Amino acid sequence: MTQHKNPYKPIDAEVIDIIDESPTIKSFVLKPAEPIPFKAGQFVELTLPGSGEAPFTPSSSPSQKETMEISIMKAGRVTGQLHDIPKGTTLGIRGPLGNGYPLDKFAGKQVYIVGGGVGLAPIRSLFLALVERKNDFAGIVCRYGARTPEDFIYKHTTFNEWPNIDGVNMKLTADQGNDQWKHNVGVVTTILSPDDVKINNSVAVVCGPPIMMKFVTLKLLEFGFKAEQIYLSMEKNMSCGIGMCGHCMIGKYYVCKDGPVFTYDQIKDYPKIWE
C-alpha cells in the first residue's frame, strides 16, 4: 500500500453477465481489474461512472476470487440506471468495506438465517461461506420470504438446490402465493418457531427490508434470543464507506465502518434504527 492510498478511487470492474432475478432485481456478475478479497457481509461501493455510486453487499461466495456477484433492486436513481446498462459496461468498485459476519464467533453453533426480499443477497454470500465449512457449525437453518413467488431471487438455487444440502433446513414463504406455490403463505414471521433451533446454542442472522428486520427481531426476542445473539445487516446510505462523511450514522456507530453487521444489542437503544 502506498503511503496515502486514495480510498475514494474506484478500480475498474467489467460487467460480464446480467441475470434477471425478479421483476425489480437483477444480478450483475463483475470481473474487477484486480481481485477484491472480502468476507461475507462486507460491502462495496459500486460506481456508475459519471453518474453515481451506491453501496451493495456481494451475494457470491467469498471463496470465488475472480468474479463477484451483486444483486441490485431498482430503488432509486443510481440503481435504476444500473438496471439499464448492457453487458460489457465498465463500472467502478471500492472495497471491501465494513466488518462482515463474524464466522469464527458462529463456530459450533446453529446459524439461524432469516431473510426477506433482496435481503437474501448478503445472506447468499454468508450461506455459501457456511456451507463450504459446514462441519464447523451445528447446522444451518434458513427461513426466507418474499412478497410473491415471482419476487424470490436465486430461484433455482433457493427452490431446488439449497433445501437438499445435507445439514441445511430450509423453509420458504410468500406474502401472497399463487396456484403453483407449494410453500407457506404469509409474512416471514409466520414460518418462525422457537423449535427451529436450540436457542441457547445458536445465532440468528437477519437481513431484509427494515420493517421485516424489525418484526423478525421482536419475534426472536419473544422466542428467548438474547439481543447479542441477533446479527442484523444494517444497510444505511453509506457514501464514503470509510467512517468520515457521516451519512450512515446510527448513534456513535458508522454503519460503513463499524458495521454493516451489528448485534441488536449494539444498536437497540438508538432512535429509529429501523427507518
Added chain:
Amino acid sequence: MGTVFVENLKALFDAVSAERELYIPKNAGAHYVYKLYRPDEEAVFNEVRVCTPIKEFLFPIRELAAVFPQEEDQFEVKPFAVFGLKDCDLRSIEILDNVFKEDDFKDPLYISRREKMFIIASDCTEPAENCFCYLFGGKSWAEKGFDMNVSPVEGGFLVESGSDTGNDFLAKAHFAQVQPGQIAQRDENRKKADQILAENNAKFKLDRPVQEIVEGADGEQLYTAQAEGCVECQACTRVCPTCHCFYLQDTKLKDYYGKMKMWDSCMRMSYAAVAGGENPRKAISERIKHRLLHKFSYYLQRYGINMCVGCGRCIDAESGKMDLRRLLRELNDEVNRK
C-alpha cells in the same frame, strides 16, 4: 522553543510569505475573512477569530477527490501558512485530524494539506459576544497546536515558536529579543481576555458534563421549539469548524470520470434518507437533536473529546434564533428538574 519580539506584523508577514503562501485576515464589515497576503497589503491583527471556519484550508467546500480510470491522483499541495488562528481554531483542527487521519483509512487530500500547513496562531484579545469556548475548556490563547503564536504587547508583538518548523523559522529570521516585562504584559492581557469570556458566559454555565445533559434530556419540547425557528439554511453546519459531513458526487470530466467531495449538512432534509425512501430524521427537531448528540455524545465516545470548540460561529450565522449555548443551558435545566 523560543520567543522573540517584532515591532510590526508586516516584518513577520514578509518573512513568512517569502517562503510560502500566507493567508491573513482581512476586514469584511463587522467580521474578518481570509485572503492571500501580498507585501503591499495592510497587515491587520484580528483581535477575534475570523468568521469563516479554518476547515476550508484543509477540507475545501468542493474538491476533486479521485479521477478514474487510470489517471494518477495528484495531490500536490504547495506549502502555505495561515495567520490569526485562535485557540478554538486549533482545537477544531485536532477534531478534524481524528476523523480524517484515523488509523485504518486516511483521507489523502486532507493529510496532504495538513502536512503543508504552517500555523501562526494569535491571542484572542477581544472575544466576541457569541464566543463560548470558555464553556468547553477553551481560552483566549493557545498552548499547543501551532507552529508560531503571536501576542500583542505594547509597541509590537511577541512571537513564540511551538514546533520545530516554527523554531527553525525564528532562528533564521533574526527578530529582536524579548524585552523585560513583555512576557508579564502578555500574560496580563491574556488574563483580561479570559475574564471577558468568563463574564460573557456566566449565565450559560452548565451544571454537569455536557454529555450527561444531551444524553439525559429528552428535550422533545426544546428541540421542537428550536425547529420552529429553523429555516433549514444549514449555515450552522457550514460555518462550524468541526462539522465535517460530506458527500461524493460522480461527474464526467473531459477525458475521465471524477468524484467530487463536497460539504454536506446533517440539517438537510434528505441527508439520512436511503434509496428506498426511509428517513430516520424527517423532522427538523430530530436533525437538531442528532447534531447535538453527534457533537457532545457520539464523537466524544469515539475520540474522547467534544466535537464543539465553542467558537460561536453558528450563533453568528444563524438565520433563525438558535443559540447553542442557550439550548444547552435549557437542556441542562430540564435534566436538573428530573
